[in-house]
Amino acid sequence: xxxxxxxxxxxxxxxxxxxxxxxxxxxxxxxxxxxxxxxxxxxxxxxxxxxxxxxxxxxxxxxxxxxxxxxxxxxxxxxxxxxxxxxxxxxxxxxxxxxxxxxxxxxxxxxxxxxxxxxxxxxxxxxxxxxxxxxxxxxxxxxxxxxxxxxxxxxxxxxxxxxxxxxxxxxxxxxxxxxxxxxxxxxxxxxxxxxxxxxxxxxxxxxxxxxxxxxxxxxxxxxxxxxxxxxxxxxxxxxxxxxxxxxxxxxxxxxxxxxxxxxxxxxxxxxxxxxxxxxxxxxxxxxxxxxxxxxxxxxxxxxxxxxxxxxxxxxxxxxxxxxxxxxxxxxxxx
Amino acid sequence: xxxxxxxxxxxxxxxxxxxxxxxxxxxxxxxxxxxxxxxxxxxxxxxxxxxxxxxxxxxxxxxxxxxxxxxxxxxxxxxxxxxxxxxxxxxxxxxxxxxxxxxxxxxxxxxxxxxxxxxxxxxxxxxxxxxxxxxxxxxxxxxxxxxxxxxxxxxxxxxxxxxxxxxxxxxxxxxxxxxxxxxxxxxxxxxxxxxxxxxxxxxxxxxxxxxxxxxxxxxxxxxxxxxxxxxxxxxxxxxxxxxxxxxxxxxxxxxxxxxxxxxxxxxxxxxxxxxxxxxxxxxxxxxxxxxxxxxxxxxxxxxxxxxxxxxxxxxxxxxxxxxxxxxxxxxxxx
Numbered sequence: 001x002x003x004x005x006x007x008x009x010x011x012x013x014x015x016x017x018x019x020x021x022x023x024x025x026x027x028x029x030x031x032x033x034x035x036x037x038x039x040x041x042x043x044x045x046x047x048x049x050x051x052x053x054x055x056x057x058x059x060x061x062x063x064x065x066x067x068x069x070x071x072x073x074x075x076x077x078x079x080x081x082x083x084x085x086x087x088x089x090x091x092x093x094x095x096x097x098x099x100x101x102x103x104x105x106x107x108x109x110x111x112x113x114x115x116x117x118x119x120x121x122x123x124x125x126x127x128x129x130x131x132x133x134x135x136x137x138x139x140x141x142x143x144x145x146x147x148x149x150x151x152x153x154x155x156x157x158x159x160x161x162x163x164x165x166x167x168x169x170x171x172x173x174x175x176x177x178x179x180x181x182x183x184x185x186x187x188x189x190x191x192x193x194x195x196x197x198x199x200x201x202x203x204x205x206x207x208x209x210x211x212x213x214x215x216x217x218x219x220x221x222x223x224x225x226x227x228x229x230x231x232x233x234x235x236x237x238x239x240x241x242x243x244x245x246x247x248x249x250x251x252x253x254x255x256x257x258x259x260x261x262x263x264x265x266x267x268x269x270x271x272x273x274x275x276x277x278x279x280x281x282x283x284x285x286x287x288x289x290x291x292x293x294x295x296x297x298x299x300x301x302x303x304x305x306x307x308x309x310x311x312x313x314x315x316x317x318x319x320x321x322x323x324x325x326x327x328x329x330x331x332x333x334x
Numbered sequence: 335x336x337x338x339x340x341x342x343x344x345x346x347x348x349x350x351x352x353x354x355x356x357x358x359x360x361x362x363x364x365x366x367x368x369x370x371x372x373x374x375x376x377x378x379x380x381x382x383x384x385x386x387x388x389x390x391x392x393x394x395x396x397x398x399x400x401x402x403x404x405x406x407x408x409x410x411x412x413x414x415x416x417x418x419x420x421x422x423x424x425x426x427x428x429x430x431x432x433x434x435x436x437x438x439x440x441x442x443x444x445x446x447x448x449x450x451x452x453x454x455x456x457x458x459x460x461x462x463x464x465x466x467x468x469x470x471x472x473x474x475x476x477x478x479x480x481x482x483x484x485x486x487x488x489x490x491x492x493x494x495x496x497x498x499x500x501x502x503x504x505x506x507x508x509x510x511x512x513x514x515x516x517x518x519x520x521x522x523x524x525x526x527x528x529x530x531x532x533x534x535x536x537x538x539x540x541x542x543x544x545x546x547x548x549x550x551x552x553x554x555x556x557x558x559x560x561x562x563x564x565x566x567x568x569x570x571x572x573x574x575x576x577x578x579x580x581x582x583x584x585x586x587x588x589x590x591x592x593x594x595x596x597x598x599x600x601x602x603x604x605x606x607x608x609x610x611x612x613x614x615x616x617x618x619x620x621x622x623x624x625x626x627x628x629x630x631x632x633x634x635x636x637x638x639x640x641x642x643x644x645x646x647x648x649x650x651x652x653x654x655x656x657x658x659x660x661x662x663x664x665x666x667x668x
Binding site for chain 2: 007018019068075077080081083087097099100101111115120137138141142225258280281284286
C-alpha cells in the first residue's frame with residue numbers, strides 16, 4: 001500500500017467496489033448504497049486514515065484548482081520556461097497548471113478560449129497571437145480571469161484582463177542602437193509573421209531610419225531555425241552585404257548562425273548575429289549567442305501571482321498592465 | 335462579430351443575458367427561463383447560424399475529448415517534442431491535448447493520476463519515473479486508458495495499459511560498443527537519478543565489464559546541463575583520465591561539453607562526448623553532439639494512435655507493448 005491510502009485501499013478493506021467508495025466518500029448521492037455499507041466504508045476510511053482528495057471537494061465548490069497556460073509553441077523553449085515560472089507559484093498556492101499549444105493560429109486560439117469556458121479551469125494565462133480583447137469577454141463573464149503575456153503595452157479598457165508585457169519595441173531599438181554603436185552600418189533583420197515580431201521589426205526600422213541606414217528585412221512564415229537559415233540565405237543572395245543580422249527570436253538567430261557557418265562565414269568577425277528571447281540554447285551554440293533576455297520564468301511567476309490574486313479575491317477591479325524588464329545579453333556573436 | 339457566432343452574439347440579439355443563452359443552448363435545465371424566452375433564444379440561434387460547441391455536447395456525453403500528457407520535465411526539449419507528436423495525431427482525430435509537469439517526483443506523479451480521475455480527461459499518455467502499475471488501476475477502473483512511454487520493456491500483466499518503449503539498455507550498449515570500436519579504453523559515464531537513466535548505466539557497465547575496462551560512473555541528482563558540468567568536473571578530478579564521456583541525456587552531455595571547453599579541452603580530440611535523446615540543441619552546439627535519436631515525435635504519434643484506438647473502441651483487451659527504434663547519430667563529438 002502506498003503511504004497515502006486511496007479509495008481503492010478503502011474498497012478492498014471494506015469489501016465493496018471502488019465505485020461505491022467513490023460515491024460515498026466523493027460526496028455524490030448515496031441513494032443506491034445501503035446505510036450499512038455507507039457506515040462500513042466511512043469506518044474503514046477513518047481506520048486507514050483516508051483523506052479525500054481536494055479535487056473531489058473542488059467539484060463540489062465548482063472550483064478546479066487548475067490554471068491553463070495557453071501558448072503558441074510548446075517546442076520553442078521560451079514557452080516551457082514561462083510555464084515553469086507559472087507552475088512555481090501555482091504549486092505554492094495549491095493550483096495545478098495545464099499547458100495547451102495553439103500554434104498561434106486563430107482557430108486554435110479561439111478553440112482553447114471556448115475550451116477554457118467549459119468548467120475545466122479556474123483561470124487562464126496565455127500568449128495570444130491573434131485573438132482580440134473581445135474574445136475574452138465570454139471567459140470574464142463567467143468569472144474566469146485572464147492574464148495575457150504581451151510584447152507591447154495594450155489597453156484592456158474596462159475589462160478585467162491583466163497584462164504583463166516586455167516592451168519588445170524598446171528592446172529592438174536597444175539592440176539596433178547597440179549594433180550601430182559597435183560600428184555596424186549594414187544591419188539586416190529576419191522575423192516571422194505574427195506574434196511579437198512586428199513591433200521588433202518596427203523598432204529596428206526606426207533606428208535605421210534615424211541613422212540614415214538602408215534596412216533589409218526578410219519575413220518568413222514561421223519562427224523556426226529552418227526559417228532563420230532560409231532568411232540568412234535570402235539576405236546573402238541580395239547583395240546587401242550585411243555585417244550584422246538581427247533575428248526576431250533565438251531559434252531564427254541560431255538558424256542564421258547555421259547558414260553562415262555552412263558558408264564558412266566567421267561569426268562575429270564577418271557577420272555579427274543578435275537574437276531575442278534568451279532561450280537556453282542561446283548559451284549552448286558556438287559562439288554563444290548575444291540576445292535579449294526577457295526572463296520568461298519571472299514573467300510566468302508574475303502572471304501566476306496576479307491570476308491567483310484575482311482568484312482569491314485579493315485583487316479586483318479593472319485590468320492592470322505591468323511592464324517587465326528586458327536586458328541585452330552580450331555573448332560571443334557580436 | 336467573429337466568423338463563428340457565439341452565445342454572446344445570440345444573447346445580444348435576443349436581448350437576454352449570456353448566462354440565460356448558455357442555459358438554454360447548453361442543454362442545462364431551463365426551468366427558470368420562460369418558454370417565450372427559450373423560443374426566442376432558439377430562433378435567434380438559428381437565424382445567426384449558431385453551432386453549439388462540442389464541449390457542451392461532451393459534457394452531456396461525459397466525454398471531454400481531451401488527452402492528458404503527463405511528463406517529468408517540460409523544459410527538457412525531449413518532452414515538448416513528444417507532446418507535439420501526440421498533438422499531431424490528436425488534432426486529426428478531434429482531441430485536445432493538455433500537458434502537465436510532474437518533475438518526476440512521486441507525490442506529483444500520483445497527484446496527477448488522481449487529477450486525471452476527476453472527469454477532466456478521457457485518456458492519459460505519460461512518462462512516469464516513480465509510479466507503479468498498480469497506481470493506474472483507479473484510472474483503468476473508470477475507463478480512462480493509459481499509454482506509458484518507457485525506456486525498457488515492462489510487463490503490464492493483465493491490465494489494459496499499453497506501453498511504448500525504446501530499449502534504452504540496448505541503446506547504451508550500442509553507444510559504449512561504438513566508443514570502444516573507435517579505440518576508446520577510458521570511458522566515463524554521467525547520469526541523473528531515476529527515470530530511464532538506470533538501464534542506460536547498466537548497459538554501459540555490461541559492455542565495459544565484457545571488455546575488461548574499468549568503469550567510472552558519476553550520478554547526479556538531476557538531469558540538467560549544470561549537473562552535466564558538475565559531473566565532468568568530478569570525472570576530471572578523479573584522475574581516471576577519460577578519452578570519452580557518455581552522458582545519459584543530451585542536456586547533461588551539453589553540460590559536459592561546456593565544462594570541457596572552459597578547461598580548454600578539445601572535443602573530440604582530447605575527450606569525445608556522446609549524448610542521449612537527440613534534442614534540437616544537440617545539432618546546435620559546436621561541435622554538434624553525437625547522440626541517440628529516440629524519435630520522440632514518432633513516439634508521441636504512436637502513443638496517441640493507440641490511446642485513441644482504445645477510446646474509440648477499435649482496440650480492446652489486455653495491454654500491449656510496442657518497441658520503437660533508436661538510432662545512433664554520429665555528429666562531431668566522437
